[in-house]
Amino acid sequence: MNAHQITVPAVIYAGEGSIEQLRDIIRAERAKTILVFTDKGIRSYGLSARVEAICAEEGTLKVVDDLTAEPAVSDIERVLHEVEGDHPDLVVGLGGGSVMDAAKLASILIGADYTLHDLLVDATIAKKQVRSVMIPTTCGTGSEATCNAIVAIPEESSKKGIVNSCMISDYVILDVTMIAQLPPKIIAATGVDALAHCVECYTSKKATMLSDPYAKEGARKIFHNIRRAFSTAGDLAAKQEMLLGAYYGGIAITGSGTTAVHALSYPLGGKYHIAHGVSNAILFAHVMEFNKDACADRLAELCDAVFPELAGKSVEEKADYIIAEIAAIVRDTEIPTSLEEFGIQPEDIDFLVTAGSQQTRLLVNNCKELSLDDIRYIYKKVL
Ligand SMILES: NC(=O)c1ccc[n+]([C@@H]2O[C@H](COP(=O)([O-])OP(=O)(O)OC[C@H]3O[C@@H](n4cnc5c(N)ncnc54)[C@H](O)[C@@H]3O)[C@@H](O)[C@H]2O)c1
Numbered sequence: 001m002n003a004h005q006i007t008v009p010a011v012i013y014a015g016e017g018s019i020e021q022l023r024d025i026i027r028a029e030r031a032k033t034i035l036v037f038t039d040k041g042i043r044s045y046g047l048s049a050r051v052e053a054i055c056a057e058e059g060t061l062k063v064v065d066d067l068t069a070e071p072a073v074s075d076i077e078r079v080l081h082e083v084e085g086d087h088p089d090l091v092v093g094l095g096g097g098s099v100m101d102a103a104k105l106a107s108i109l110i111g112a113d114y115t116l117h118d119l120l121v122d123a124t125i126a127k128k129q130v131r132s133v134m135i136p137t138t139c140g141t142g143s144e145a146t147c148n149a150i151v152a153i154p155e156e157s158s159k160k161g162i163v164n165s166c167m168i169s170d171y172v173i174l175d176v177t178m179i180a181q182l183p184p185k186i187i188a189a190t191g192v193d194a195l196a197h198c199v200e201c202y203t204s205k206k207a208t209m210l211s212d213p214y215a216k217e218g219a220r221k222i223f224h225n226i227r228r229a230f231s232t233a234g235d236l237a238a239k240q241e242m243l244l245g246a247y248y249g250g251i252a253i254t255g256s257g258t259t260a261v262h263a264l265s266y267p268l269g270g271k272y273h274i275a276h277g278v279s280n281a282i283l284f285a286h287v288m289e290f291n292k293d294a295c296a297d298r299l300a301e302l303c304d305a306v307f308p309e310l311a312g313k314s315v316e317e318k319a320d321y322i323i324a325e326i327a328a329i330v331r332d333t334e335i336p337t338s339l340e341e342f343g344i345q346p347e348d349i350d351f352l353v354t355a356g357s358q359q360t361r362l363l364v365n366n367c368k369e370l371s372l373d374d375i376r377y378i379y380k381k382v383l
């Protein structure tokens with residue numbers, strides 16, 4: 001049998017001003033008590049004002065905003081403890097991947113008879129407890145579409161993904177006004193993260209006929225819009241395309257899976273606290289170059305979808321073009337291209353190789369097997 005499956009959020013709103021649809025969602029859900037997860041930064045930029053106003057007009061609102069970026073298990077436990085005893089009818093995640101992951105975990109943990117630690121051991125036991133709405137304020141993780149929540153495990157200096165399709169949100173709002181003021185640096189890092197989702201998922205061993213169209217279209221949108229979204233604050237058309245591209249990347253993750261870029265990136269975030277998008281960006285072109293002989297045909301197909309003007313080129317040339325374009329985007333959007341500025345030294349490589357090789361959940365998806373020497377080779381290239 002060769003049956004494929006993909007689970008996607010049920011209702012999606014997109015476009016400038018679509019945040020107003022939150023009112024319809026609350027009414028459709030007959031939600032009386034609404035729990036909004038966000039962070040202090042987002043709140044201070046005024047991004048949560050409209051969401052809070054709508055929720056407060058429609059019911060009883062509780063806001064949790066003391067979330068840290070790239071949360072650890074203990075951070076999630078702390079915020080869950082804060083809402084213990086609350087019985088929300090709806091959970092809203094308004095923020096980047098860090099906030100949305102926390103909100104998604106809340107949607108399966110509030111009122112449950114299992115704990116976050118239980119899920120770290122076996123995530124298959126999870127069940128949706130509270131329906132959820134995700135509203136991204138970065139254009140990267142695609143967490144609004146995925147079945148994953150990523151938590152840092154400081155004692156292992158790494159991160160772990162909790163995966164269960166019951167975490168997929170019930171509603172998504174992709175309103176460009178949420179990223180209109182996003183600093184260019186965050187647009188760049190989160191945008192390259194989203195591009196990595198699309199390219200990794202397209203070249204993943206787990207890619208299917210259901211994930212491919214999302215990966216391709218997400219890549220096309222991001223390749224063509226990231227520079228404009230980065231350099232022109234007022235280019236809302238490019239930014240809306242970025243939001244959609246990131247969302248498609250999230251669906252691609254659910255249907256397929258990321259590969260060695262994300263696997264080798266986790267220890268860089270977990271131990272050295274390099275932002276997720278930045279560590280992926282540093283590794284991205286190098287991992288693709290390493291993978292190229294095993295996935296040149298897939299990279300060439302992507303090239304056909306994204307840059308149809310190169311149709312006459314060979315498979316090899318098209319694969320090279322995609323990889324060169326990834327490297328150029330990282331440079332043009334001023335993301336660091338090596339680990340140098342993060343103080344990582346040659347003596348750190350042993351730790352990175354061991355920790356990176358333990359990310360087997362993602363490494364098994366990579367089109368080419370990576371030996372310990374291969375992993376060492378890649379980390380050395382980005383030192
Ligand atoms: N669940 C998934 O499928 C998935 C996929 C990839 C990554 N992740 C996780 O997501 C997290 C990273 O998320 P992220 O890259 O979106 O960043 P983030 O959520 O960590 O936010 C980064 C910073 O940007 C700020 N910010 C967010 N929106 C803003 C806005 N509109 N204007 C100004 N500042 C804003 C935040 O306050 C924060 O300080 C990591 O923990 C990563 O592991 C999850």
Ligand SMILES: [Zn+2]
Nearest residue numbers: 141193262276
């Ligand atoms: Zn990612």
